[in-house]
Amino acid sequence: MLFPFALITNNSFKTETEYYANGPYSLFKSLNLDTLKKVWNLMDYSIKLRNSIVISMSVALLAIVISLSTAFALGIGKVKGKSFFIMFFLLAFVLPQEVLVFPLYHLSKLVGLYNTRLSVIIIISVLYSSFGTYFLSSIFSAFSRELIEAAEIDGCNKLQLLFRIIVPLSMPSLSILFVFFFIWSWNEFFIPLVFLVSNDNQTITIAMAMAQGQHGATLTLQSAAALLGVIPCIIFFVLFQRTLTKGITLGSIK
Amino acid sequence: MTHKDYSHNTKIATLKASSSLNKGYMVFLIPGVLLFLLIIVFPLLANIGLSFTKWSGVGTPVWVGFTNYMKAIRDSYFLTSFKNALLLVITVTTIPTLIGLLLAGFIFEYILDKFGRGIAIFFRVGFYLPQIVPIVVVGIVWRWMLQPNWGVLNWSLKAVGLDTLTRSWLGDTSTALPSIMMMMIWFQIGYPLVIFIAALQRIDPVVYDAADLDGASRLQRYFYITIPLIRPEIFVVVLTTIIYTLKTFAQVYVTTKGGPGRATIVPSYFSYQNFFIRSRVGYGATITTVLTIIIGLVAIGFIRMQIKQEQEG
Numbered sequence A: 001m002l003f004p005f006a007l008i009t010n011n012s013f014k015t016e017t018e019y020y021a022n023g024p025y026s027l028f029k030s031l032n033l034d035t036l037k038k039v040w041n042l043m044d045y046s047i048k049l050r051n052s053i054v055i056s057m058s059v060a061l062l063a064i065v066i067s068l069s070t071a072f073a074l075g076i077g078k079v080k081g082k083s084f085f086i087m088f089f090l091l092a093f094v095l096p097q098e099v100l101v102f103p104l105y106h107l108s109k110l111v112g113l114y115n116t117r118l119s120v121i122i123i124i125s126v127l128y129s130s131f132g133t134y135f136l137s138s139i140f141s142a143f144s145r146e147l148i149e150a151a152e153i154d155g156c157n158k159l160q161l162l163f164r165i166i167v168p169l170s171m172p173s174l175s176i177l178f179v180f181f182f183i184w185s186w187n188e189f190f191i192p193l194v195f196l197v198s199n200d201n202q203t204i205t206i207a208m209a210m211a212q213g214q215h216g217a218t219l220t221l222q223s224a225a226a227l228l229g230v231i232p233c234i235i236f237f238v239l240f241q242r243t244l245t246k247g248i249t250l251g252s253i254k
Numbered sequence B: 001m002t003h004k005d006y007s008h009n010t011k012i013a014t015l016k017a018s019s020s021l022n023k024g025y026m027v028f029l030i031p032g033v034l035l036f037l038l039i040i041v042f043p044l045l046a047n048i049g050l051s052f053t054k055w056s057g058v059g060t061p062v063w064v065g066f067t068n069y070m071k072a073i074r075d076s077y078f079l080t081s082f083k084n085a086l087l088l089v090i091t092v093t094t095i096p097t098l099i100g101l102l103l104a105g106f107i108f109e110y111i112l113d114k115f116g117r118g119i120a121i122f123f124r125v126g127f128y129l130p131q132i133v134p135i136v137v138v139g140i141v142w143r144w145m146l147q148p149n150w151g152v153l154n155w156s157l158k159a160v161g162l163d164t165l166t167r168s169w170l171g172d173t174s175t176a177l178p179s180i181m182m183m184m185i186w187f188q189i190g191y192p193l194v195i196f197i198a199a200l201q202r203i204d205p206v207v208y209d210a211a212d213l214d215g216a217s218r219l220q221r222y223f224y225i226t227i228p229l230i231r232p233e234i235f236v237v238v239l240t241t242i243i244y245t246l247k248t249f250a251q252v253y254v255t256t257k258g259g260p261g262r263a264t265i266v267p268s269y270f271s272y273q274n275f276f277i278r279s280r281v282g283y284g285a286t287i288t289t290v291l292t293i294i295i296g297l298v299a300i301g302f303i304r305m306q307i308k309q310e311q312e313g
Helices: A003-012 A016-022 A034-043 A045-076 A082-094 A098-110 A117-141 A145-153 A158-169 A171-187 A190-195 A204-214 A219-246 A248-253 B003-050 B067-072 B076-115 B117-132 B135-145 B152-159 B173-188 B190-202 B205-213 B218-229 B231-246 B250-255 B267-277 B281-312
Strands: none
Touching: A003 A219, A003 B135, A016 A219, A034 A045, A034 A204, A034 A219, A045 A082, A045 A117, A045 A158, A045 A171, A045 A204, A045 A219, A045 B003, A082 A117, A082 B003, A082 B281, A098 A117, A098 A190, A098 B003, A098 B267, A098 B281, A117 A171, A117 A190, A117 B003, A145 A158, A158 A171, A158 B003, A171 A204, A171 A219, A190 A204, A190 B267, A204 A219, A204 B135, A204 B250, A219 B117, A219 B135, B003 B281, B067 B281, B076 B117, B076 B173, B076 B190, B076 B218, B076 B231, B076 B267, B076 B281, B117 B173, B117 B190, B135 B152, B135 B173, B135 B250, B173 B190, B173 B250, B190 B231, B205 B218, B218 B231, B231 B281, B250 B267, B267 B281
């Protein structure tokens, strides 16, 4: 399973001649960073990295805010038509993005948001918050009613109830959602491909897909590009390992 | 008035207040619902509407009724795209799920006992790692390994003298789709594995006592007792993988772009071509509408089973 990752790492440090002379399996002779540097510059990696971080952070935060608000109404408020809404959100989440993309593309051009990171952030946040609503509603439904009533007796208004009681109590679930939303949006491909056409607002995944043609056939450049795509994920994996394991079954719906 | 009475009265008062206050929550539903209408409901309906039109993306769409649908059922690209999706669904769902079941049992029953927790976690992490890598990057890694001239696979075949087997794996009609399947299977294994290991952990060891008394082997125990017990998880894995695989796009985009010919065309990529490359928006909308109906049916089946399970549990 890890073999392909080991191979691309090994071959990213080789020079082209070294690869063609000894093949993919020979261990690299020296820690030669030229290939990686070349790909970094070819791809404008620093810009793509910034874009990916900006988009993923914004999506994770915005999607959580929307989910919190809707789930608060459904799970705590138990407003009318609750089960209809929850069913609707769940179905919305499994829709293929392709069925929404053309009208959204047209709409984004009309309102001048086409080719902006904001368009991608809004669309993906709303898509994810359908899942977030479903997930948080079921957690909120399980909260003790006495606690909520007690808060109301103390004169808590709805906003205070949400931010002083519900949010602190559901921090573990919120952090799981944050990590998953962040990684999902980092890996998102279709929506960014359609909406981000200029070099300076594209994400890493798009730059990866675009770069393959430009680098031509040199295999060391390709493996270096793949390695640059994998590294951030390894970092997230190490950073978020605990939360990922806790919420692993959560990924089941995506 | 005693203290007790006082608190009792307040409780009644608050109960009344809270039931009337329940309406105050509606406000919190408004932003979400508006955004959903704008980003999901309206585009979905517009897309369905567009599937009944002929439109290049500029000017006014022309209503053509069911023409696109009639065209689709005779279009060999359309039919091949769904046939390929079906082949992917079958292989990418069954193979990783079966491997996941075997591996989960192996890691949980054998590795954990013989080598301890650390090694068991290492295995789980190793298999799960591809899951958090963008599928685009996975595609690039595999394309690199399958490269015709100097790629890892052909290099290895040559090294062991199997030169005749070398080929352009992604460029050959007969091997392009199986190559994508292999890549997706490799990517997918970690998902059932992790879900199944979590499922095994929730099983109370007491259920094994009777089997142990009857002298059942560990293997028998796993197949006859454990697997039936984790059926809900198997069900979740199978249905979510079906939905996921029906949406295959990036995997094809970075490796073959649907080619050679129509060997690896899938509905998502075919619709993308119609929307953004060939400017046949109406036809693209038709393909996505059909795909959505299929996914919707699978999802509704999934939700109904979930509800049934919850009621039984």
